[in-house]
Amino acid sequence: MAFTVMASPANAVTGGQTAAPGQFPYTLALLNNGTYVCGATLIGPSKAITAAHCVDGLFAGQLTVRANSLQPTSGGQTQRLSQVVIHPSYSSFDLGDDIAVLRLAGPLPAVDVPALLPPQGPPPSGRAFVVGYGANNPGGTFPNPRSKVSVQLISNPTCQEAYGSEVTDGMVCGGAAGKGACTGDDGGPVAGPLGLTVLGIISWGATATPGSQSCGSPGQPDVYTNVSSYTNWINNV
Known part of the structure; x- marks a missing residue:
C-alpha cells in the first residue's frame, strides 16, 4: 500500500509545483548506496525522521541523506547515517506505526532551520x-x-x-x-x-x-x- 511504484517528467507530487530554493530546507533525500529510495525530514542537527517502511531491512551503513538541494541525487551536502531506529510497534503488514528515527554520523550545517x-x-x-x-x-x-x-x-x-x-x-x-x-x-x-x-x-x-x-x-x-x-x-x- 505504500507509495512505491510511480512518478513524472518534471514535478514531484500530484497537482503541485517545484519548491523554491530554500523552501522546506529540512527536506532530505534518503539514498541507499547512492540510489534514491525515499524522503526524510531533518528535525535536529544530526537527527531525522522518515517512514519505517523506507528503511525496513536496510542497515545504517548503506544509507546517506542529501540536504540543501532541490535535486535528490546531486548538489547540496550529503551525510552518512550512524543508526536507524524503527518504531518498536511498526507493522509491515498494515503500515501501523510507520515511523523511524535516523541518526546522522555528523551534523548538516547547510540546513539552518530543522523542522x-x-x-x-x-x-x-x-x-x-x-x-x-x-x-x-x-x-x-x-x-x-x-x-x-x-x-x-x-x-x-x-x-x-x-x-x-x-x-x-x-x-x-x-x-x-x-x-x-x-x-x-x-x-x-x-x-x-x-x-x-x-x-x-x-x-x-x-x-x-x-x-x-x-x-x-x-x-x-x-x-x-x-x-x-x-x-x-x-x-x-
Whole structure:
C-alpha cells in the first residue's frame, strides 16, 4: 500500500509545483548506496525522521541523506547515517506505526532551520503541504526535483469511510482530487501551513491497479503517519 511504484517528467507530487530554493530546507533525500529510495525530514542537527517502511531491512551503513538541494541525487551536502531506529510497534503488514528515527554520523550545517515537531497529541486539522521527490501521475518516473502541493487534512472518521479500520489514531489523512502524494514521495514531510512544523510523514495510499497508486484520485486520500502521536517517542530516541 505504500507509495512505491510511480512518478513524472518534471514535478514531484500530484497537482503541485517545484519548491523554491530554500523552501522546506529540512527536506532530505534518503539514498541507499547512492540510489534514491525515499524522503526524510531533518528535525535536529544530526537527527531525522522518515517512514519505517523506507528503511525496513536496510542497515545504517548503506544509507546517506542529501540536504540543501532541490535535486535528490546531486548538489547540496550529503551525510552518512550512524543508526536507524524503527518504531518498536511498526507493522509491515498494515503500515501501523510507520515511523523511524535516523541518526546522522555528523551534523548538516547547510540546513539552518530543522523542522519543528508538534506537541504530543491528536491528529492535526486544516491545510498542510505535501513535499516530495516522487511522481506527479501514476506510472511516471522518479525521483524528480523537490515539489510541494497544498492539501486539506481530513478527519480520521472521514478517512475511515475510504479505508476502514486500517486508519488509526497514529495516522492522519489528506489530499483531494488531483492533489497529493504519489510513488517516490514516501517518507517525506507533510508540513504545517507555515512550512515550519512537520505534521506528518508520507506513508501510504490506495492502489488504483496492481502495481500502481491512485495519486490524487477522488475518494482515495493519502495516509500519513501522524507525527504528533510519536513526538515523545522521537524525543526519547
